[in-house]
Amino acid sequence: MVRKILKSMLGDNLTENNEKLAMVNFGIILIMFVVSAVMLFFLPEQIPILHNGATNYPVPSVLGVWLFPLIALIINMTFIKQGRLSKMNSAIFGILLIVMLMFYFSVM
Amino acid sequence: MNRTLYKILLRSKNSTIVWISYVIVGGYMGYLLWYLWSRYISEPVSSYRMLVSFLVIWLCTIAAIYQIPDQLCTNRYIKNVLCYPISHKIIVSAILVRIAVIQFGICFMAFGSQFLFSPQQGKDALLAGITCWLLVCIGDMAIALISIIISRFSPVSFEGYGFISFQYGSFLAVVILAVRAIVPILSQTDILLQMREIWRPEKYLFSILLSFFMLMICLGIAIKYWYIRGYLNVQNFQYGSVGKEIKPTRIKNPYWLIEWKRVTRNKELVFFSNIKNLLTIVVLSILLFQNFGQFRLEGVYVMEMLPLVSCCAVNTISSTAYSGDMNRFYYAFLPISERKIFLWKTVQGFFFGESTVLLFWIGIILFRSIPVVDACLLLAYGSLMNYACSWMGGFLDYKAPRMANSTNELLHGNTGKIIVLLVSIALTVMEIYLTDKQIISVSLLPFAVITSICVVMIEVSCCMFGKEVFHD
Amino acid sequence: MIKINELTKKYGDKIIFEKVSGLLENRNIYALVGTNGIGKTTMLNAITQPASMDEGTVEIDGIDSRLFQAKQNFFYVSDSKEMFLNLTGYEYLRFVTRLYHRRIEEMEEKLKELSITFKLDHSLNECIGNYSLGMKQKVYLIAAFLSGTRNLILDEPFNVLDPESIVVLKKLLIEYKDKGKLILFSSHNLDLIANFCDSIVFIDKERKIYLCKNPQDYTQLENIFFQKCV
Numbered sequence: 128m129v130r131k132i133l134k135s136m137l138g139d140n141l142t143e144n145n146e147k148l149a150m151v152n153f154g155i156i157l158i159m160f161v162v163s164a165v166m167l168f169f170l171p172e173q174i175p176i177l178h179n180g181a182t183n184y185p186v187p188s189v190l191g192v193w194l195f196p197l198i199a200l201i202i203n204m205t206f207i208k209q210g211r212l213s214k215m216n217s218a219i220f221g222i223l224l225i226v227m228l229m230f231y232f233s234v235m
Numbered sequence: 236m237n238r239t240l241y242k243i244l245l246r247s248k249n250s251t252i253v254w255i256s257y258v259i260v261g262g263y264m265g266y267l268l269w270y271l272w273s274r275y276i277s278e279p280v281s282s283y284r285m286l287v288s289f290l291v292i293w294l295c296t297i298a299a300i301y302q303i304p305d306q307l308c309t310n311r312y313i314k315n316v317l318c319y320p321i322s323h324k325i326i327v328s329a330i331l332v333r334i335a336v337i338q339f340g341i342c343f344m345a346f347g348s349q350f351l352f353s354p355q356q357g358k359d360a361l362l363a364g365i366t367c368w369l370l371v372c373i374g375d376m377a378i379a380l381i382s383i384i385i386s387r388f389s390p391v392s393f394e395g396y397g398f399i400s401f402q403y404g405s406f407l408a409v410v411i412l413a414v415r416a417i418v419p420i421l422s423q424t425d426i427l428l429q430m431r432e433i434w435r436p437e438k439y440l441f442s443i444l445l446s447f448f449m450l451m452i453c454l455g456i457a458i459k460y461w462y463i464r465g466y467l468n469v470q471n472f473q474y475g476s477v478g479k480e481i482k483p484t485r486i487k488n489p490y491w492l493i494e495w496k497r498v499t500r501n502k503e504l505v506f507f508s509n510i511k512n513l514l515t516i517v518v519l520s521i522l523l524f525q526n527f528g529q530f531r532l533e534g535v536y537v538m539e540m541l542p543l544v545s546c547c548a549v550n551t552i553s554s555t556a557y558s559g560d561m562n563r564f565y566y567a568f569l570p571i572s573e574r575k576i577f578l579w580k581t582v583q584g585f586f587f588g589e590s591t592v593l594l595f596w597i598g599i600i601l602f603r604s605i606p607v608v609d610a611c612l613l614l615a616y617g618s619l620m621n622y623a624c625s626w627m628g629g630f631l632d633y634k635a636p637r638m639a640n641s642t643n644e645l646l647h648g649n650t651g652k653i654i655v656l657l658v659s660i661a662l663t664v665m666e667i668y669l670t671d672k673q674i675i676s677v678s679l680l681p682f683a684v685i686t687s688i689c690v691v692m693i694e695v696s697c698c699m700f701g702k703e704v705f706h707d
Numbered sequence: 708m709i710k711i712n713e714l715t716k717k718y719g720d721k722i723i724f725e726k727v728s729g730l731l732e733n734r735n736i737y738a739l740v741g742t743n744g745i746g747k748t749t750m751l752n753a754i755t756q757p758a759s760m761d762e763g764t765v766e767i768d769g770i771d772s773r774l775f776q777a778k779q780n781f782f783y784v785s786d787s788k789e790m791f792l793n794l795t796g797y798e799y800l801r802f803v804t805r806l807y808h809r810r811i812e813e814m815e816e817k818l819k820e821l822s823i824t825f826k827l828d829h830s831l832n833e834c835i836g837n838y839s840l841g842m843k844q845k846v847y848l849i850a851a852f853l854s855g856t857r858n859l860i861l862d863e864p865f866n867v868l869d870p871e872s873i874v875v876l877k878k879l880l881i882e883y884k885d886k887g888k889l890i891l892f893s894s895h896n897l898d899l900i901a902n903f904c905d906s907i908v909f910i911d912k913e914r915k916i917y918l919c920k921n922p923q924d925y926t927q928l929e930n931i932f933f934q935k936c937v
Contacts, residue, residue: 177271184275190267197260204256205650206635213635239794239802246793315790318755319806320778391719463758471718 148212152203155220159196159227166231167192174234195227240321240329244312261344269348282427284349284360285434286420288367291345293413295338295371300405303375304382304398306330308469323462324455331379335372342368366436369443376450378405383457386465394472403511407518490571490579497560498552498583512549512591516542536680537667539599539613541660546588546595547621548659553584553628554651573705574698577633584625592617612680619687620659626694627655662686708733708889709754709781709858711916714763716746716753722914723749726763729908729916731891733857736884738900738921739893741910742936747893748786750910751862754891755783768857779807781858782851788843788867792836796827796846799835803850814853821849824875840867852879859883861892865899877903897932901925911935 166188173185176194185191199220206216268290272283307330316326346364350357381401389397420426486492520542557563557580566576596617600610631651666686670679677685697704709731716723723746731737741747753760757772765772768780791799797818804814822828825845835843844867851859859880865873880890884905891908894900900907901923909917909932917935922928 184271186267186270186274190270193263194267197263200256201260204253207253215631215634239798242793242798243791243802315787318778318781318783318785319803320775321806322775467756467759 148214148217149207151217152206152212152220155217155224156196156199156203159199159224160193162224162228162231163192163196169235170231171234192231195223195230199223237329240316240325241333243316244310244326244329245306245333246312257340258344261340262348265344265346265348266351268345269352273352281356281359282431284346284356284363285427285431287345287349288363288434289413289416289420291342291367292370292374293409295341296374296409297406298338299334299371299375299378300402300409302334303330303378304385304402306334307379308382308386308466309395309398311470313466314470317463323458327379327454327458327462331375334375335368338371338375339368342371362436362440366440366443369440369447373443373447373450376447376454380450380454380457383454383461383465386469387461388465389468391468391471394469398469399511403514407514410518488579490575491582493562494576494579494583497562498587512546512551512588513594515549516545516595520545535678536609536613539603539605540616540663540667540679540683543592543595543599543613543617544620544624544659544663545656546591547617547624548628548656549652550584550588550621550625550628550655551652552587553581553625554632554655556580556584556629557632577629577705578698580629580633581622581626584629585622588621588625589618592621609680612684616680616684616687619684619691623687623690623694624655624659626691627658628652631655662690708766708768709891710766711754712764712766714750714753714765715761716749716759717761724753724914727914727916729918731889731906731908733889734884734887735889735906736880736904737889737891737906737908738904739891739908739910740895740897740900740932740936741893742912745910745912745936746914747910748862751783751785751860751891751893755781755860780856781860782807782854782856783860784844784847784851784862784864786862786866788840788847790835790847793834795834796822796831796838799846800831800850800853804853807854807856809853809855817853818849821852824879825849825872841869841872844868845872848876852883857887858889859891861890863894864892865894865896873899897928898925901928907931909935912937 170188170192172188174188174191175183175185176191177184177186202223203216203220206212268287272286307327310330313326342364346360346367349360353360382398385397385401386394420430484492484495486495560580566573592614596610596614599605599613605613628651631654663683666683667679669675670677670682675682711727711729713726713728715725715727727750739747739750754765754767754772757765767777770777770780791802794802800818801811801814804811804818819828822831825848827842827845827849830838830842831846835846838846844864848861848864851861864876868876880892880903884890892904901921904921906918906920907928909919911917912935919931922931
């Protein structure tokens with residue numbers, strides 16, 4: 128099924144190599160969603176996702192936790208649309224996951 | 236048949252999962268936007284509906300400026316269907332309708348969430364949403380009309396530059412306009428109230444509809460008489476130099492030769508790319524400096540270093556090093572070292588980027604009184620970061636080259652540029668932060684030079700010792 | 708029928724054709740011959756894409772080629788093999804059938820027949836981008852026959868085909884001609900031309916059109932070519 132979805136997204140650009148990479152990217156994004164959902168139990172009620180340097184603008188964690196995974200998802204879609212699937216992109220998603228975890232631990 | 240045509244013209248894949256993802260992301264962003272405004276701006280909903288309209292129009296216009304000329308005039312796939320019985324109107328409307336649908340989605344996402352925050356004003360939100368979308372469509376048609384006029388009436392040898400001037404000029408204009416409008420709105424909310432009094436969608440709906448239909452008629456005429464000829468002119472842009480005699484080169488090094496020829500094939504590309512970069516820096520500087528107070532990035536030479544780094548980051552030559560190189564497909568079966576070709580691509584990017592750095596640096600030493608040592612350090616910093624950014628841009632394009640739909644090389648490489656810009660700005664901000672907080676007891680400029688030397692050394696060693704990186 | 712009236716084409720200052728005229732009639736197979744770079748593809752492009760001409764007119768079956776209706780009267784297979792790569796062979800052929808208003812049931816039958824003839828029946832559900840060069844050419848040629856138009860314009864159609872497919876194509880083209888239709892194709896293969904087509908359109912060294920009947924003899928044809936074109 129995953130292959131079918133990827134085929135419909137990548138069309139003739141789907142090869143064995145980028146199929147693996149696309150799966151890795153989606154896997155990391157899925158982990159981001161799962162981690163965010165789990166972190167909801169540990170995070171305070173309000174988390175500061177926006178600030179302009181001087182002031183923080185906290186939002187309820189139920190709303191704020193999805194920002195990172197969704198940004199990752201949109202980046203992934205952009206990469207797929209542009210036909211760019213490489214190890215480098217997977218590394219970017221890995222970094223995003225680490226940044227997200229660091230953020231959660233800093234606000235806990 | 237329309238679905239197949241979309242597939243041919245726009246390489247659209249129409250995947251359900253992609254659309255669902257966009258809907259989820261759009262819904263979330265829309266909700267977040269309304270939540271933040273309802274909580275942090277102490278004004279009635281109708282006031283910030285005005286702000287949402289403004290943001291939506293701004294976002295959709297930026298998308299249209301980049302998408303429409305690219306898909307309508309420089310799109311090489313249109314050529315494939317020209318000798319089939321498909322009318323020009325169908326080709327143009329397929330492209331415009333597709334963009335209008337995406338923009339409708341953006342409008343829907345932006346205004347739809349208002350129902351959750353203020354359900355009793357749903358009718359007003361609906362009206363505002365529709366007005367917004369109609370205005371955006373008017374903008375789309377105007378952009379399409381201007382694109383057709385440029386393609387049809389500008390000289391063939393100027394077509395590519397005409398498009399980039401139009402796209403880039405309007406992009407800059409829209410960004411400057413937005414910054415100038417948004418900053419006062421956010422700081423003085425009474426402006427919103429005043430604007431709310433002036434901007435009443437129901438009052439202007441008729442005029443908007445009238446302009447919509449008028450523009451539609453004009454566009455119809457332009458498509459009928461000018462579009463195809465204009466499109467073919469744009470496709471012939473690269474053949475402008477047919478029959479011109481080119482002097483034999485004196486370059487002996489084959490790697491340098493192949494890269495030099497690739498970049499200087501259009502000398503104007505280099506010239507134009509640098510002008511574009513300088514303009515980007517001016518706009519970026521305006522944006523950054525306006526917010527410096529809030530970001531607390533204060534210190535000696537901060538005002539010089541950030542624009543200088545931005546200058547280095549937006550390097551078209553390096554960010555299109557591979558995606559703009561059609562020869563790259565042949566490297567695999569020629570005795571060409573990937574490492575060496577990468578080195579020369581980086582050097583080439585550095586060389587052309589350095590002209591911008593030098594221009595900027597001369598501007599700084601002319602208009603600001605800087606001690607000689609610091610001026611030299613600033614130049615060293617600029618040059619080192621220029622190499623570092625050129626390397627990064629080239630590397631990104633090497634590892635993930637974009638399959639470009641457009642025949643206009645000046646339109647490629649924007650994603651690469653943005654990534655390099657983000658990384659280099661982040662590095663500079665880190666340097667500023669570390670010295671400002673006195674975590675590092677060296678002053679900013681020498682520390683930045685040392686850091687950039689380290690970055691360049693890491694990049695060079697990656698080239699020299701990273702056997703896995705290049706497939707030699 | 709294709710009628711070319713005083714066609715002029717320039718690239719910048721370089722004149723490719725100047726006031727070239729000619730008349731190609733139905734029930735004929737014409738071969739377009741000329742040296743490399745003389746403008747064979749430019750000529751075919753000018754016939755099929757009137758907007759690319761600088762001056763002159765082209766009439767296809769009596770209809771000015773600048774009018775949309777003229778496009779229903781010809782099918783052009785260009786020399787590019789990089790078209791419609793993201794469509795499957797079947798999607799592309801269905802797309803062509805709809806453009807030329809052919810009946811789907813009739814098309815399905817004909818498509819099946821042609822794909823078996825060209826040995827492409829097992830690959831039609833793959834993307835054209837994954838095809839070999841010869842397979843791409845075959846799918847574009849099948850589209851040409853499916854379109855059923857009165858004029859077929861083919862740019863170097865035999866170039867990448869295997870010997871078996873060349874024989875098949877020649878047979879199909881002769882059948883097509885016998886239905887009263889016109890075929891214009893470009894080629895460098897004088898041997899093939901001498902044994903196959905009815906008339907030859909030379910683009911001579913002055914970049915003018917020289918039309919002659921096929922002498923059906925390779926040596927004679929070669930002599931004309933060297934006399935006119937080299």
